[in-house]
Amino acid sequence: MAGESYQVDRAQAMIAGPVASADWLIVVPVVLPIVCGALLLMFRHRMRIHAFMALAALALVTAANASMLRRVLADGPFSMTMGGWLPPFGISFTADVLGVSFALVGSAVAFICCLYSLGDIDRTGRRYGFYAFLMLMMAGVNGAFLTGDMFNLYVWFEVFLISSFGLLILGSDKAQIDGAVKYAILNLVATTLFLIATGYVYGTFGTLNMADLARKVDGLSDTAPLMTLSALYLLAFCMKAAAFPVNFWLPASYHTPRIVTAALFGGLLTKIGIYALMRSMILIFAVERAAYSMPIAIVAGATMILGALGALAQSDLRRMAGFLVISGVGVMLSGLALGSEGGLAGMAFYALNSMVVMTALYILAGTMGAAGAGFSLHDLGGLYRARPLLAAIAFLLILAAAALPPASGLWPKIVLVQASLAEGAGWLAGAILVSGFLTTLALGRVFLLAFWRPASASLPIARVPSLSLAVLLLLLVPVLLVGLYPEPVIAMSGSAAKGLLDPSAYIQAVFPQAGGG
């Protein structure tokens, strides 16, 4: 086409007017933590103010996410494109119900973890920059949930990966370095796969904007690369989410860092993989996902059963919590395997629930470890008589993790079991129930040994910090509230699933002027 002469009108690629001031809200959850992280690095010798700066920033981020969630629930998705370019050229940030609800629960959990860190992170941890790493990681996490661009998603993945690396090796003892090596190698392989797929997406579609991809994928003449592309994304994000055959980095590393770091990782990081799977496999590669439905279902079943069996086999509380994270990922993946509206709604609901519950479980493990003499079930005992409030909290949290009433975990499992029965996948429903049963056994064993068993005389039971109990109670509030009154969250995850399956509102938010192109 070298002979033809094109008149390129660059004015058509630029945004003429200023961005509406309400739309600026979408960059707050990313910009604020980055600025705060930079300030924390500048004031790294004034360690007394670190925690309060971080708490203030996270509170503001949570408020921004909450107000965005109100807006997307009322008016549908909205978008902002950077640099004055129009959407396919500039990088878009797009807020829809799915992304914003994940970002909201994630930043609220991070805020609560930050409260817990007041007692868990000592001067050494602050000097090595715990709060700066935490802020930069939250920037990456929020960026991943809010971005509307495939390559930008890769960048945010790297941002939170690098920061999580810093958090993982904060104490730099031998076990942490050993865990960090495995965590880093396998996560770097996953991001490399993600990068290959993203380059290939650009070669195939000529665009990286998710809304643009979603509207172009139907009209694509050459669909052969799509199977490869979706397989690459599936593998890369399953590695990030710690799904069964590619999950070995998680048990190798999550028991080594400080409790607050492990709580954040267990709560947030695998869910970003789940989110990215929903975004790519449903919004863009819906047809290919249907073709991969059976393999995903097998992976989901294997992950949930083997994760729960792994938890049953462990005697270290932190390792057990790591396997429970994996088992939960399996339950979420069953929603992806189904691909129906109910399945996706259950998947989103379970992920939100799991963010809170898994964080609480790690903090519970930390509190029990502080009260008893370490994390081993062989040594713990007598906590029921000595620390009755902790025992009550632990009992409710165990119900939550095992998805029994009155805790919130029950409802997404009901939604998922219903959806799998509706799709005729009874064995998947069975696997979900069996994994719940195994989780109950594993956690019941914890209660039996650590709480009911009489304490051994040689090990005195230490005082439980009231801060830990307050944090655990704070985490229990949403778990019980949603458990008793799940209607709003079920409606919200339902609308998140609808927004993924029918992306017209999402596309409309990014490209308001043209329906087709």
Place this chain on the structure above:
Amino acid sequence: MELVLAIGIGVLAGSGVFLLLRPRTFQVIIGLSLLSYAVNLFIFSMGRIRLNAAPVLDPAANDPALYTDPVPQALVLTAIVIGFAMTALFLVVLLASRGFTGTDHVDGRER
């Protein structure tokens, strides 16, 4: 040109994967670097291979065929910077691991 590029990417990726599967940390990090070079070249070729053309529009000549695609170049630049930072950070951790354990095996002990 396409053939040379394709073979180059293939050799880099193959060597990278081979080294990644070795048990020594130094081999693993070189393997990761080779793999990321392969990925960078691959992304670079995704904008179609166009020799001797600038990626920046000139207002006087508006024919897109005169230019190479600037997007893959921006993507590769980003990926190189991120990969470089990751490799540097990873090297520090591996050195620390070597110092703690006295071995360069990825498991932290010789079997």
